[in-house]
Amino acid sequence: MKLNIALLAGDGIGPEVVNQAVKVIDAIAVKFNHEINYTSALTGACAIDDCGEPYPDSTHEVCLAADAVLFGAIGHPKYDNDPKATVRPEQGLLKMRQKLGLFANVRPTFTFPSLIDNSPLKRERIEGTDLIILRELTGGIYFGERGRKDGGDTAFDTCTYTRAEIQRLAKMGFEIAMTRSKKLCCVDKANVLETSRLWRETVQDMEKDYPEVTVSYEFVDAVAMRLVQWPNSYDVLITENLFGDILTDEASVISGSMGLMPSASKGLHTSLYEPIHGSYPQATGKDIANPLATVLSAAMMFEDAFGLQAEADAIREVVNKSLAEGIVTEDLSGKNKAYGTNAVGDWLAKNI
Amino acid sequence: MKLNIALLAGDGIGPEVVNQAVKVIDAIAVKFNHEINYTSALTGACAIDDCGEPYPDSTHEVCLAADAVLFGAIGHPKYDNDPKATVRPEQGLLKMRQKLGLFANVRPTFTFPSLIDNSPLKRERIEGTDLIILRELTGGIYFGERGRKDGGDTAFDTCTYTRAEIQRLAKMGFEIAMTRSKKLCCVDKANVLETSRLWRETVQDMEKDYPEVTVSYEFVDAVAMRLVQWPNSYDVLITENLFGDILTDEASVISGSMGLMPSASKGLHTSLYEPIHGSYPQATGKDIANPLATVLSAAMMFEDAFGLQAEADAIREVVNKSLAEGIVTEDLSGKNKAYGTNAVGDWLAKNI
Ligand SMILES: CC(C)[C@H](C(=O)O)[C@@H](O)C(=O)O
Ligand SMILES: CC(C)[C@H](C(=O)O)[C@@H](O)C(=O)O
Numbered sequence: 001m002k003l004n005i006a007l008l009a010g011d012g013i014g015p016e017v018v019n020q021a022v023k024v025i026d027a028i029a030v031k032f033n034h035e036i037n038y039t040s041a042l043t044g045a046c047a048i049d050d051c052g053e054p055y056p057d058s059t060h061e062v063c064l065a066a067d068a069v070l071f072g073a074i075g076h077p078k079y080d081n082d083p084k085a086t087v088r089p090e091q092g093l094l095k096m097r098q099k100l101g102l103f104a105n106v107r108p109t110f111t112f113p114s115l116i117d118n119s120p121l122k123r124e125r126i127e128g129t130d131l132i133i134l135r136e137l138t139g140g141i142y143f144g145e146r147g148r149k150d151g152g153d154t155a156f157d158t159c160t161y162t163r164a165e166i167q168r169l170a171k172m173g174f175e176i177a178m179t180r181s182k183k184l185c186c187v188d189k190a191n192v193l194e195t196s197r198l199w200r201e202t203v204q205d206m207e208k209d210y211p212e213v214t215v216s217y218e219f220v221d222a223v224a225m226r227l228v229q230w231p232n233s234y235d236v237l238i239t240e241n242l243f244g245d246i247l248t249d250e251a252s253v254i255s256g257s258m259g260l261m262p263s264a265s266k267g268l269h270t271s272l273y274e275p276i277h278g279s280y281p282q283a284t285g286k287d288i289a290n291p292l293a294t295v296l297s298a299a300m301m302f303e304d305a306f307g308l309q310a311e312a313d314a315i316r317e318v319v320n321k322s323l324a325e326g327i328v329t330e331d332l333s334g335k336n337k338a339y340g341t342n343a344v345g346d347w348l349a350k351n352i
Numbered sequence: 353m354k355l356n357i358a359l360l361a362g363d364g365i366g367p368e369v370v371n372q373a374v375k376v377i378d379a380i381a382v383k384f385n386h387e388i389n390y391t392s393a394l395t396g397a398c399a400i401d402d403c404g405e406p407y408p409d410s411t412h413e414v415c416l417a418a419d420a421v422l423f424g425a426i427g428h429p430k431y432d433n434d435p436k437a438t439v440r441p442e443q444g445l446l447k448m449r450q451k452l453g454l455f456a457n458v459r460p461t462f463t464f465p466s467l468i469d470n471s472p473l474k475r476e477r478i479e480g481t482d483l484i485i486l487r488e489l490t491g492g493i494y495f496g497e498r499g500r501k502d503g504g505d506t507a508f509d510t511c512t513y514t515r516a517e518i519q520r521l522a523k524m525g526f527e528i529a530m531t532r533s534k535k536l537c538c539v540d541k542a543n544v545l546e547t548s549r550l551w552r553e554t555v556q557d558m559e560k561d562y563p564e565v566t567v568s569y570e571f572v573d574a575v576a577m578r579l580v581q582w583p584n585s586y587d588v589l590i591t592e593n594l595f596g597d598i599l600t601d602e603a604s605v606i607s608g609s610m611g612l613m614p615s616a617s618k619g620l621h622t623s624l625y626e627p628i629h630g631s632y633p634q635a636t637g638k639d640i641a642n643p644l645a646t647v648l649s650a651a652m653m654f655e656d657a658f659g660l661q662a663e664a665d666a667i668r669e670v671v672n673k674s675l676a677e678g679i680v681t682e683d684l685s686g687k688n689k690a691y692g693t694n695a696v697g698d699w700l701a702k703n704i
Contacts, residue, residue, distance in 0.1 A: 120580055121472050147546060148550075153516075155513055161507055162505055162506045164505075191431075195507045225610075250573075250576040250577060254580065
């Protein structure tokens with residue numbers, strides 16, 4: 001197959017980890033006889049430095065023309081503590097999500113048996129954890145009207161959801177649940193928020209179309225607790241944008257494998273694949289960043305965006321092999337030898 | 353001293369746990385020679401059943417006239433899955449917070465050495481955890497304009513904050529930090545929300561008034577992670593209403609002592625003291641609910657509302673003694689004998 005991949009490496013460790021994924025993809029291309037065409041484009045702080053705009057139109061064109069986008073990470077500390085900065089890297093992320101219509105962020109959380117003891121949680125609490133949080137990504141308070149009043153002394157943000165936005169996300173949730181254990185949890189704050197009541201109402205109305213799926217409704221505060229207490233009691237969770245932001249990050253640490261968690265953002269145009277970790281500025285250029293989450297995101301890309309299951313499986317297999325053989329970066333090496341980011345990427349590519 | 357306490361026992365296990373706190377308060381009154389005047393009033397589902405209103409004016413009058421309010425819990429499952437219910441118990445809670453001006457919810461999270469192994473987290477992650485989350489309680493998206501448009505197909509909620517609201521809460525945070533390790537963390541989502549940018553800006557402006565306090569600014573998603581990873585790295589956290597709702601509940605499970613966590617809601621009029629757990633409907637009337645969180649809330653009440661430190665210490669001491677001697681309810685008894693809610697309350701009162 002001919003595959004066009006847009007590479008948006010971004011900031012911080014983004015370029016380093018994306019490079020390792022490219023090595024692995026190249027090896028897959030050789031083995032399975034694909035022709036890969038990469039197009040790189042800027043986004044985030046590096047795009048602001050280049051042209052003053054964190055998601056330039058030229059980058060958007062590259063994404064639209066691609067079959068899939070492989071994304072690294074964005075963000076730079078120089079923007080973090082400056083509430084008055086008018087252009088921020090994150091705006092690029094939000095603009096990209098909106099312009100590409102990336103309405104569903106799919107974030108699996110699972111355990112790797114060999115890494116389970118890295119978790120802050122006790123082994124018996126997390127064994128068997130295998131859940132997916134489906135986060136709505138182009139609506140809610142992230143994209144509502146916001147601003148200041150009273151000469152700047154009052155600020156407001158608006159959270160808005162339409163029934164159609166909720167249905168679109170929930171449909172994907174029901175469909176994923178059908179391929180798994182047929183359990184869906186709708187996470188909201190319906191005891192307070194009107195948008196949450198619309199979420200609950202809409203999902204309740206859809207239940208009849210999926211009679212095999214058992215749906216539960218839980219408040220976001222209760223889920224924030226239960227995710228730590230009994231993560232393995234969950235299967236598929238659907239939720240709105242801001243709750244999803246908080247819960248996916250919380251969920252990412254329970255498995256002890258945060259450096260390994262991939263994600264997909266599916267949308268109306270080209271879908272996007274990215275590690276869930278951030279740009280990790282302190283590690284930039286040190287050849288210590290763990291590339292596995294990005295490599296596993298590439299596996300999701302082969303599976304979802306290209307429909308190439310064998311290729312996805314081959315990637316996952318080589319990742320498991322690297323873990324089993326201890327070819328890992330310092331975050332996972334414990335008392336054993338740590339490999340550099342590049343060394344891990346090279347090893348993976350060679351062993352595909 | 354003459355002390356007027358409003359008892360708002362509420363729903364579910366609320367009345368049972370409040371009763372045990374009353375036994376303890378009575379014992380304190382005898383020992384320290386106080387005269388306690390209790391006035392009970394309805395709130396929550398039981399108030400709706402009684403008069404159709406979850407926080408009746410008569411209850412508000414009782415609270416205003418009291419020196420402190422001791423609160424149980426509210427909520428009933430019959431309202432949870434009915435997004436169209438027009439009167440809900442939680443509305444009573446919100447109305448009460450607003451009418452009493454309870455702008456700051458103070459939620460300590462600490463570990464009890466004897467209970468540390470109940471935590472889902474590993475011992476080495478939580479040892480020494482002793483943090484306070486200060487949640488803004490009368491602003492934000494809980495109290496903004498909300499509603500429907502497009503014949504019900506679009507819902508919206510508005511989050512609003514004023515500089516004065518933020519200053520009021522942050523001032524309390526700085527002051528609490530000054531009495532502790534002088535570390536304050538402002539939790540927001542300033543990379544997306546305008547209200548968060550106002551929070552960050554306002555707290556930054558206040559830093560100069562507390563030169564000894566080291567302030568950090570962290571995004572809510574990062575805090576949701578770090579609370580699970582390294583809870584003992586935090587000291588005092590301040591945050592807005594909805595983030596506080598999620599993070600305080602998350603924090604409550606890390607210590608393994610959720611059934612023991614008290615809270616205070618401080619305000620413009622009478623302050624309120626309550627266990628952080630909910631109404632736990634499944635346990636209602638079974639004499640199994642753990643009363644210690646409510647008893648420890650009474651300790652906070654003596655300390656904060658009445659300025660009676662020796663009385664507060666005496667309550668905490670007897671609670672520690674009950675834990676040491678295993679006079680505990682089934683949630684804490686492990687393989688040993690479990691005591692009933694009432695038996696624990698009686699034992700505490702007798703041992704004051
Ligand atoms: C950087 C930020 C705007 C972003 C978000 O909040 O969506 C990030 O936290 C994420 O989850 O991808
Ligand atoms: C019941 C609900 C409205 C309430 C809240 O969200 O504030 C509760 O979760 C709490 O934290 O006291």
